[in-house]
Structures are given as C-alpha cells and as structure tokens.
Amino acid sequence: MSLDIHVSNEESKRNENLGRLLVKCSDQPGIVAALSKFLYDHQSNIIESSQYSSDPEGGDFFIRIEFHCDALKEKRMQMEQDFEVLAAEFTMDYNFTYGDERKRTAIFVSKEPYCMMELLWEWQNGDLATDIAVVISNHEDSRELVESFGIPFHYIPANKDIRQQAEEEQIRLMEEYEVDLLILARYMQILTPNFVSHFPNRIINIHHSFLPAFIGARPYERAYDRGVKLIGATSHYVTNDLDEGPIIEQDIERVDHRDHIIDLKKIGRTIERRVLARAVKWHLEDRIIVQDNKTIVFQ
Amino acid sequence: MSLDIHVSNEESKRNENLGRLLVKCSDQPGIVAALSKFLYDHQSNIIESSQYSSDPEGGDFFIRIEFHCDALKEKRMQMEQDFEVLAAEFTMDYNFTYGDERKRTAIFVSKEPYCMMELLWEWQNGDLATDIAVVISNHEDSRELVESFGIPFHYIPANKDIRQQAEEEQIRLMEEYEVDLLILARYMQILTPNFVSHFPNRIINIHHSFLPAFIGARPYERAYDRGVKLIGATSHYVTNDLDEGPIIEQDIERVDHRDHIIDLKKIGRTIERRVLARAVKWHLEDRIIVQDNKTIVFQ
Amino acid sequence: MSLDIHVSNEESKRNENLGRLLVKCSDQPGIVAALSKFLYDHQSNIIESSQYSSDPEGGDFFIRIEFHCDALKEKRMQMEQDFEVLAAEFTMDYNFTYGDERKRTAIFVSKEPYCMMELLWEWQNGDLATDIAVVISNHEDSRELVESFGIPFHYIPANKDIRQQAEEEQIRLMEEYEVDLLILARYMQILTPNFVSHFPNRIINIHHSFLPAFIGARPYERAYDRGVKLIGATSHYVTNDLDEGPIIEQDIERVDHRDHIIDLKKIGRTIERRVLARAVKWHLEDRIIVQDNKTIVFQ
C-alpha cells in the first residue's frame, strides 16, 4: 500500500502565510490592545483569536491568535525580533509557529495497533497536519503495516530490566528524526522521569478509562467489576505522576449489564481512537496551553 | 398551585390487567419454556420479555416478563399460589407486581430542591407511575413548594449528633406512609447501616459525579482541580459502603477550561436531574435486578 | 408558592461594571487593534472575547467582547458617544449592553406548560439573567402556576379568525411590559408577518423536530412513521418562513422501534426543554449574531 499525502498548491500557499502566536502572562489591562496593534503594524490580519483569563482580577491571561500575513516567510524573523520588546514589557511567555513548518511526530506502539492505525489513517486523509517521522515499538507486529505507509519502523525491545538502554536508544532516535511530538498510541511500557523530562508537554498518552476513575492497570476489568454504565478514555500529557498528567480530551460510550470485559474493550477501542486523534490534532494546531496540570484548549 | 394526576379510564383499565414477573435462578434448560407455559396456561399474554444469562453454562438466569391477563385482579392470588410449585422446582427468587398497585415513594431532600423538582414535575406530567406519599427534609426551605403539590412535608432536623433519633422518626414515617421506595434527592446526610438495612435495594441516591471518580465530598471542586473535560452524575442504590452501591444509571456533559466550579455545578444539576429521574422510573417499572453489587437494567 | 430571585450583592456589583460589545463589519486589518485600544483607553479590561471571520479575505467580521470597567454606570454614556467615531470609520453595526440592565422577557404558551416550566425554573434558580415580565396564553390552564411565581398572566384567545385583534392586544402588552425578548414556549398559533416584523430576531421558538426534518405539523407522528432512530428539537428565531428562521440550537435523543408516538413525545419533551433553555440563555447573554439566516453563537 503506497500513498501520497496530497497538499494542494492553494493550501500550501495559505499555510505559508499563516502564523500562530500563543501568549501567557499575568492579566493586566492593555494586552489585547498591544498584541493587536503589533500585528496590525506588521501587516498581519487576525483570522482567529481565543483568549482566556483565569481571573479577570489578578489572574493569568492566555491568548491564541491565528493570523495571515503576505510574504510571512520573509518577514517572520524580523517580526519575532520586534516582538521581544513587547514580550518583555508584559513579561510574556510566548511562542510563534508557522503553517508551513509541520511538526514532526513519533508514534510509540506495543501490540495493539488500532490507535496508531487511526492516526495513520487521518494523516493519510490529510486531516493531521504533521510529518510522521518514525514509529517505535517493543514488538515487531506492526512493522509491515507501518512500512507500507512508507514510514520508518524501529523495533526496540523494552521491559523493566532494560529500560535505561531502551530509553537511551529512543531518545537518540527522537533526535535523529528531529521529533517534536511523541504519541503513546497504546505503548504499554512505563517511561522513566529522565525520559519524560526530555519532552515536557510533548508526550501525549491515551489512557483507556475515564480518568480519574480506574487509574492504573486493567481499567476495563475494573469498570466491569464496578458495574459502570458508561466507559471512557482520556488523552493527556505525560508527566512523572502516572495517569495524573494534564487531561486534554475525554469521551465515553454507554454500556450495559450484557457487556462483558471483551465487549468493553471493543467499545473502548472506538473511544480511545477518537479521543487520541482529537488530542493530537489540537496539539498540532497549537490549540493547547498547559497551566497548573490542566489544559486550556482553544477550539 | 393545585393539581390532579390524570389517569384516563382506558389507561387505568390497561393497568388493572397488567402484570410483571421478575425471576432469578441458576441457569438451566427449560426455564423459559416453563415460565411461558405457565403464563399461557393462566390465560396471560406476554407483552414484553427480557432475559439475561450471566454465563450460559453454569451462570445465573434473570428474566423480566410483562404480561396482560383479562380479569387479572381476580386471578392474581390463584396465579401466585400456583406459581409456587414452579418456583420450587427451579429454586427461583421471584416477584409478581401489578400495574394497578402503584409503589409509594418518599423523597428525602436537603436544601437544594432541583432533583426533587424534576421528580415532582415528571410525576405531575403523569410520567412517573408512583404515589409520592411524603417528602422528608432536614430543612424547612421546600415546605411551601411541596405542599403546593398536595404532598405532606415533614421537617426532621438531622446532623451527626441526633442521627439516631432522626432516623427513628424517619423509619416511623416510612411505616406510617407505607413507603416502598426512598429517593435521596440531594439529601446531604449520611444514613446509618441500621437505617439502610430497613430498605435493601429500596433507597436510590444521586451522586454528583461520574462514579467511581470523585467518591465522597465536593466532587465538583475536585473535578475542577483535576481539569476533567466531562462531568457526570450517578444514581445508585444505597448500601453501607458510601458511594459504592450498585450503579443504576450514569450520564455526563462536556465542560471546558472556562467552566469554574459554579458552572460545573450548574451543568451538573441538569445531569443529576435526568440521571435520578431515569433510575426512579426504571425502579418503578420493575426493570432493575441487583446482583453482586451491580444492576441488570431491562430497558 | 412564592419565591425570591436572589442576586447576591457581590454578583450585583460585578454586573454593574460588566459591559458587552457586539460588532459586525466588513473584515479589514486593524479592527481588533482599534477596538482593544478603544477599550483600553476607556479603562476597560477585556474579560472574554470571541471573533469570527466568514472569510479572512473580503468576508464579514464579527466580534463579541465582554469587558470590566470600574464605575461603568457613570462612564457608559460617554463611552458610547466616543465609540461613534470608531464605528463610523469601520462602518460597524454594533451594540453595547450592560450586566445590570436585564432584558425583559415575555413567554407565550398554549396548553403544554413544560417548556415554560423549564424556563421559570431556571429563572428561579438564578440561571436565567432576565426579568420575566409577563406570560401570554391562548388558554387559561397555566394561570395559577404562572401567578404562583408572581408573574402577570394574560389570557388572550387566539385562532385564525381573531388573529388580528389578538396580535394587536399582544403587541400592546409587549409595549406595556417593555418586553425585549418573546419566547414561544410551545405556543401553537401562527404569527402574522406584521407581528413578526415588530420583533426582528427577538422571537425565539422551539420546534419539536430536528429541522429541517419534519418541518410543519405533527413532527413526532411523522418521525414515528419514518422509523427514525433519533428524534430532536430545534430552537430558532422566528421569521416569516415557517420553521425556516435562523437555527440557534439543536439536540437529539436516541429512540428505537419500541417507542410509540406517545413515547417519542415524552422523550421529546426533555429535548425541547433543554434546547429552548440554552437558546434563551445565549440570547440573554448577547452571544448570538444573526447573519444570512444563520446564527453565529459565541459560546
């Protein structure tokens, strides 16, 4: 199975002149005025803008601005340089990204391929604006499938005894493939704090329960035992607290007494697929800001 | 505001000849054949039938049958008597109920009336087939509202120091009003094991979270702190394990980073209302069987 | 049943200093910069801001800004006067509203009270920021209920033969009660173009189907006949094209072959209630802009 990811010339042109600006700072009067004046002065037209104040009085201010600017490719360096003055004035954390600089993604997978498949498929449809640079697995099972998409596949055995050398190899590959985002698409190995610290807010995991219900192992089994009437899935950034990282997205499906564990798993698969795919999509579009172990998602 | 619960003559006639039979026993060949032959021999036509086997080989068998029988009022005593032979043969737990014998309900409420209001309203619309016999509260706030529906209201102060005497008075009232079902519609007092033991699988509570997430107090506050993207509510039978009784129904709504605790509570109210109302409706229609701290709900 | 709508002092104070600005104009560079500078220059802090461009190049631009300003009550007249210059420069349609100027609402109802009840209830809970000024009905049925809330009730008989005089009386009452918003909460009379023209984008109706499916009469009967697996409800602004006005909100519930028309109606009631309540809430918070027979809803 070969494939081409078609990006039309028109879309490519639009992306070239598309910029995004994410800003976080203490809330204070005049931020929006200053930002919008800056963009106006730099011949940029605001296409979409979303903001959030944790508390209008003395809280934090967050904004995501999507803007269009002719010949942005040539202007962006100067724009970023000019922005430093404004950022200093308001003590901003900020980040510029550009529509023509696609993030590079690595997918980690173990035996079950369905979450990875959903991502490959969305990507193939042109619905995920990323380059999938590499797939890493602690099993060989998915090699043929992954390579049929033209994506490099690396088998790295992993278990608790060889964790350190496995992670060293993984980190090396992330550097080699210049990866921006790591997706744990049902990767069933624990990551060490050392590994996680290399990729802050850049590892997205899918947990197969409606967190914080059923933290830890075997959530479907425990959901069955408890007799819940809905099961869910949760995508979140990975931190050093297992299943406690900032939640990005959750969803559920209805189940009933007739559904045994195997049915819960089947139903759960469809939830996991869409919950992970949404989280990845939002991350790639720079829609997520992490604050205090929670996410602000500008949809 | 006065009101009449209109039951048409036609509906009343239909109810008079409507019976329900719930059965639980070890799974074995021939149960359905025996039950359906019994009903056929007693001139009863099966209208609706739902069954469930926990495991076709060596598990438990559950069935709910709704049947119609002319002149059921006169025949029911004989029918029940005849059934004893069959029940003994298969070692059945069973229960006959009749459409013209409405269950009597007590609603327990504290300060927040919205869950109770939903029930009163559904009842007023003719959508809850019960007689609401009495409302009990540890606050006077809802008296006028309840009495406007023509329902007796009893104020029984309650806190941990006077729990025993409050519960004695409550149990006395349940007997006086011949109550079959107790609904905790945001009743914020803990019930003692002694109280609960008087009403096994006959007390329905609404918990303001998607159990088992956020067991215990202040679930909306904790949901806010955790940054969940969905909030839920759970109706369950009350047992002696707080928030651990058999779950009857759950539902959720989507929330996002802009929703503060007060918003979660507002959104939660609409979930709680419908989740409790559904559970009560199913109980009143004898659709629920409790088994191993889980519910089988024959919808 | 009497009641008080409690608005805390704190909330009242916050509302006093809360303003909203809705703007619509041709998209062009510099609008956000100009608006945010204006507000900053007038000591106003932007709390929430949502914008939408129908097309970044040559389309229409829409924005809703919620802002806080100390002593807004004294400053608002000057602010509005100053704004005229800016509005002229960009040829803006715009509207200022203030948190302490609650819209005045009239509810129109026929025989079935449940949609009205939901609104009264939300209002009683403090969840609808409006003054419900009057209820109009072509039936006497709801008088007692409405008056128990302390709200004036007017019985105006209506049918096609006396439509003109009924509408004259209704229009007179709208003026007398200084009504801003008319809610058709299952009001089953057709309104004439003359009546509708008095209240452009100020009449909200609830239609008991998922429009455009089942336009017109008896939607539940037709949904039953078609064998649909979901039923819905639609709230929309009333125009002179029956059931064709701008859609504000829609929702659905699942049904199946066992649900007869009476069941669809029962299930439908819960959908209608919440769909109408959401639309009304968004209108009251100035979250809706109508454009080309469609709505932009800034949630």
Place this chain on the structure above:
Amino acid sequence: MSLDIHVSNEESKRNENLGRLLVKCSDQPGIVAALSKFLYDHQSNIIESSQYSSDPEGGDFFIRIEFHCDALKEKRMQMEQDFEVLAAEFTMDYNFTYGDERKRTAIFVSKEPYCMMELLWEWQNGDLATDIAVVISNHEDSRELVESFGIPFHYIPANKDIRQQAEEEQIRLMEEYEVDLLILARYMQILTPNFVSHFPNRIINIHHSFLPAFIGARPYERAYDRGVKLIGATSHYVTNDLDEGPIIEQDIERVDHRDHIIDLKKIGRTIERRVLARAVKWHLEDRIIVQDNKTIVFQ
C-alpha cells in the same frame, strides 16, 4: 500488508453450537410457550431472547432467539424439519441461522475509501463476523489497498449510460462469490429497481445526512446553507425509493458556525464510518427485522 483473521478454537467451537431463530407472525397467546418448548425439546438452551409486539392486541409479534445446542451441526437439519409443523400452526415467517455459517459480504465503493476502510479494519480486528468475499468499484483507486487485505477487487466502470451492463456484471459477480450482503460504502451510483429486486433487505447504504433531512445530493452543502447545529449520517436498507428505505441506524455530531463545508465533511466522515459499521454488525448478527419500511433492531 498480509493478515490472518484469527478465530480461536474456543470461539470456533462456541459458534458451531450457536443458533439463531428469527420469527414474525400475528400476535396471539402461546407463541413464546410453543417456541421455548420446541427448543427445550430439542436440547437447546436459550442464551438471549428479544421480542416485540407492535400491539399486544391484534398486532404483529417478532422474536429473536439465540440458543446453544450441543452437536448442533448434526441436529440442525432435523430441527428445521420439525419446526415446520410449529411454523404452520402459527403461520410464522421464520429463519434459522448458525454461528458457524458466516455470511458472505460484498463491498461497493467509489472514490472515497474511508467507510470501506472502517469495515476492513473491524473485520481485521475480528469484530465483524463475515467473510468479505469481494470489493466492487467504479474506480481503480482502492485496488492496491483492497488486495493488500487479500480480498479480490473488481473494477466495473459505471455511469448512467452503461448502467445495465454494469449491473449485469455485478449481479453475476454476486452469484459467483455467493454473496449474502451488499454494502454500499460510499458507492455513488444509483441502482436500478431491477438490481435492487435481486437483493431485498440485503443491500445496506450509508447516507451522509440525518435522514429525512437533506434527502438527495450534496447534503453537507445544504446542511451548511441551512446553518444546522448538528450533522448526521444514516444507514438504511436500499429500496427503490431513493434514501427512503428502512432506517437501521443514525448518529450525529455537533458543529458550529466556524465549520465550513470541508469541516462538515471531515466530521461527517467519522459519523458515517461508525453508523455504517454498526448497521453491518447488526445485520450480520441477525438482529434486524424489516417491517413496514421500518426496522426492528434487537440489540
């Protein structure tokens, strides 16, 4: 990409002894008794049973029974023969199916592969109990993909000028591959009454709207123009009335003013995929009975 559809020995054994019986007849007393006695007398244990009466008095009766019977393979012929007596007595329409006789499926597809992909994927996961015998397309695009699953792919050009010969070829292939079920997974050609008459209630289509809204062509464009707040998809059996066949399943997703036609299509794809997959699954499990252009779905 090669693959094996793993069916464990245990599952294979269970399927071998699993039977299903669907019955439709006039409602009358004693049907359930007669059916359950028949199965009991034939050493069969009822695992699951669902019934429906369109009207307890004088309506139609429908039942689906799933049963287990040791050595069913050897007994089934005798059982079916014995059943004829009972069927004659009650004038039953009926059908026996067996867990080890998998239905054979053909998928028809045009250019867009996503609905077909979802089915192939579920099938590959072992979640669709069918043999996918052949894929037919009026475009070559999907050949490589389909053949990578080891499934024969036939390219049959089709348009209104060559419809007759295309359909003749298709019918011939259906016979050659002994196909039981035809799935139109975004097959964009109209089928003639002659073709449809060969496969009554055996062709499942996915329509990309919430029927009966937006019958016909370009539903997403029309949904966009109307400004709906939800979009949907509908799976139905194909009859000679375009988009008017018995509805099997429907579902929806929320959209808003920011979603342009291209976004509606993307969102719609995920709805179409799951709505079609559910309908196919239910058909394969013999859960659907068609009556009066509506479906009874025994879930």
